[in-house]
Each structure stands twice: as C-alpha cells, then as structure tokens.
Amino acid sequence: EVQLVESGGGFVHPGGSLRLSCVASGFPFSDYSMNWVRQAPGKEPEWVSYIDSASRATHYAGSLEGRFTISRDNVNYLLSLEMNSLRDDDTAVYYCVRETIGTNGFDVWGQGTVVTVSS
Amino acid sequence: QSVLTQPPSVSGAPGQRVTISCTGSSSNIGAGYDVHWYQQLPGRAPKLLIFGNTNRPSGVPDRFSGSKSGISASLAITGLQAEDEADYYCHSFDNSLSGSVFGGGTELTVL
Numbered sequence: 515e516v517q518l519v520e521s522g523g524g525f526v527h528p529g530g531s532l533r534l535s536c537v538a539s540g541f542p543f544s545d546y547s548m549n550w551v552r553q554a555p556g557k558e559p560e561w562v563s564y565i566d567s568a569s570r571a572t573h574y575a576g577s578l579e580g581r582f583t584i585s586r587d588n589v590n591y592l593l594s595l596e597m598n599s600l601r602d603d604d605t606a607v608y609y610c611v612r613e614t615i616g617t618n619g620f621d622v623w624g625q626g627t628v629v630t631v632s633s
Numbered sequence: 634q635s636v637l638t639q640p641p642s643v644s645g646a647p648g649q650r651v652t653i654s655c656t657g658s659s660s661n662i663g664a665g666y667d668v669h670w671y672q673q674l675p676g677r678a679p680k681l682l683i684f685g686n687t688n689r690p691s692g693v694p695d696r697f698s699g700s701k702s703g704i705s706a707s708l709a710i711t712g713l714q715a716e717d718e719a720d721y722y723c724h725s726f727d728n729s730l731s732g733s734v735f736g737g738g739t740e741l742t743v744l
Contacts, residue, residue: 551733
C-alpha cells in the first residue's frame with residue numbers, strides 16, 4: 515500500500531523551531547518529487563516547499579522568507595522539513611505530498627501533522 | 634485572496650449536475666500549466682480527483698470530469714450523491730510565484 519506518514523508536529527512558542535518528518539512506503543521513493551503543503555484551520559491548502567527526486571532542486575513559497583528547509587533521504591524513504599523562527603501564522607496541518615510523475619498534481623497525501631505556534 | 638478564484642459554495646439536488654469554476658491568470662492557468670482538482674472531506678486530507686486538466690486517477694468515478702480553457706478550468710459532477718458533499722479545491726502552477734497555487738475552495742452542498 516502506498517503510504518506517507520508524517521510526524522514531528524506539536525506546540526511551539528513564536529521564534530521556536532520544529533523538524534517534521536515523513537516516512538514513505540509502498541512505492542519507489544527515489545523516483546518521485548515530493549512536497550510539503552500546509553492548511554490553516556478553515557483555509558485552503560497552501561504549498562510550502564518542493565524537492566525533486568534526487569535533491570538537485572528545491573523551491574519554497576515566498577512567504578516563508580527563508581525560514582524553512584526541505585530535505586530527503588532516498589535510502590531511508592524519508593522526507594523532512596526543518597522549520598525555524600516560527601510565527602503564529604505558521605499554525606496549520608502540514609501534509610507530506612507526492613507529486614504525480616509527468617505533471618505537478620499531488621496524488622498521494624499523508625494524514626498530516628499539526629503544528630501550533632502560540633505564546 | 635487566493636491566486637485561483639473559485640465560488641465559495643455551490644449546491645444541487647441528488648442526481649443533478651453541478652460545475653465548479655476556477656479562474657486564474659496569464660501566469661498560471663493561462664500560461665498553459667495543468668490544473669488539478671481535489672476533494673476534501675471534513676477532518677481528512679485532500680484527495681486527488683482530476684489531474685492534468687482532464688484525467689481521473691484510478692478509482693475516481695466517471696461522474697467527475699475536468700476541463701480547461703484559456704485562464705479558467707472547471708470541475709463537473711454529474712449524478713450528484715450525498716457522499717459528494719465536501720470542499721473542492723483547484724490547483725495549478727504559477728510562474729510569477731515559482732510554485733504551486735490553490736484556489737480558495739468551494740463547499741458543495743447536496744440538498
């Protein structure tokens with residue numbers, strides 16, 4: 515079964531840091547580009563970051579202002595997101611998402627991990 | 634304000650047909666980038682319904698169809714069922730933002 519399982523979410527004060535992890539299974543992880551997408555309560559999904567299959571290219575939403583870093587370990591089927599200088603508006607469910615080969619649709623989503631930033 | 638514009642809500646009776654529009658601009662849909670559609674049930678992750686403008690993943694009923702023209706795209710749902718009640722989002726790529734963008738979402742109510 516194709517599966518993505520996120521972990522690492524939690525409660526953090528403004529200015530703090532968190533590292534999210536996503537373990538993939540059931541498909542050849544190294545063949546796929548991956549993304550992080552977040553969704554604040556009651557809002558639409560918001561794309562956060564992209565990494566290609568071999569970590570040659572990474573992209574980030576402009577609103578992040580360089581605070582987040584995406585990485586992957588193809589040997590261990592692991593995707594990560596390092597988040598620093600967290601702000602209240604980073605509060606959201608964070609999803610690990612697989613990108614469809616040949617188009618940039620998001621065909622597999624994890625269950626999400628909740629990040630709450632509050633003083 | 635979302636880069637892709639969707640109506641906040643649509644509704645229809647069981648068995649009817651509804652459409653959900655998604656309007657972008659020359660830097661996303663109008664630039665030729667594919668449009669994808671997702672269904673999100675309460676408390677669940679979004680699920681891919683349509684990819685590459687018109688394609689259905691395996692397991693998605695053929696009651697769901699997508700189209701694209703110019704700077705807009707549409708999702709059509711025929712033979713509306715109670716289980717279709719959900720939020721629907723469109724998604725594309727924007728070259729001025731160098732990343733994916735989503736519509737604001739449309740809440741479908743089955744009357």
